[in-house]
Amino acid sequence: MDENQRSLILLQEISRGSRHSFNQFYEKYIGFVYQIAFHIIKDHAETEDLCHDLFLEVYQNSSQYDPSKGSVKAWLAVKAKSRSLDRLRKKKPLLxxxxxxxxxxxxxxxxxxxxxxxxxxxxxxxxxxxxxxxxxxxxxxxxxxxxxxxxxxxxxxxxxxxxxxxxxxxxxxxxxxxxxxxxxxxxxxxxxxx
CATH class of the missing domain: 1.10.10.10 (Winged helix-like DNA-binding domain superfamily/Winged helix DNA-binding domain)
Incomplete structure (x- = not known):
């Protein structure tokens, strides 16, 4: 079973309310998401807030992931990028x-x-x-x-x-x-x- 299949199983278990699966998913991807967000935001506190919000969204709406759109990692990368740019836009009038x-x-x-x-x-x-x-x-x-x-x-x-x-x-x-x-x-x- 490859990484994406394991992640997909975790997301399915999260959608059924498994906190254990969420904790595993979080540990697996927090470093990756944090790296993307910090690369854009350049502020540790803001990046931590963003990661918290993003993983809370994953926990509450894990069924939003669509395998036909790409891997779980790509899905998280796009989410992290999008949320980071939104925060950056709010802080600075222009990008x-x-x-x-x-x-x-x-x-x-x-x-x-x-x-x-x-x-x-x-x-x-x-x-x-x-x-x-x-x-x-x-x-x-x-x-x-x-x-x-x-x-x-x-x-x-x-x-x-x-x-x-x-x-x-x-x-x-x-x-x-x-x-x-x-x-x-x-x-x-x-x-x-x-």
Missing amino acids: HNRLQELLKEEESGADIAFLSQIEHHILKDALLSIPIQQREAIIRSYFRNETHKEISTKMNKPLGTIKSLIRYGLTNMRKQKTLLNWVDSSGGEKKNEL
């Missing part, structure tokens, strides 16, 4: 100061590589969801390190327009909370898809 850092971080380890892959998908999806000119201005500013004046020249737009495109683009990106079809725009689970 833009983390965009470049998230894309440039190169860390080893399978868990971090998996997390990095999710981050790239989130950023790509958010960028693809905004208007083309906003996307181009943000990419030029944050990923190519071009100045607003350089962007203005290359895009043949007034400087004020470039600043507006970037500001509105970041605002639109901030509104993008859909992570790999697991959560809806309110940050809650999609009941009809899980």
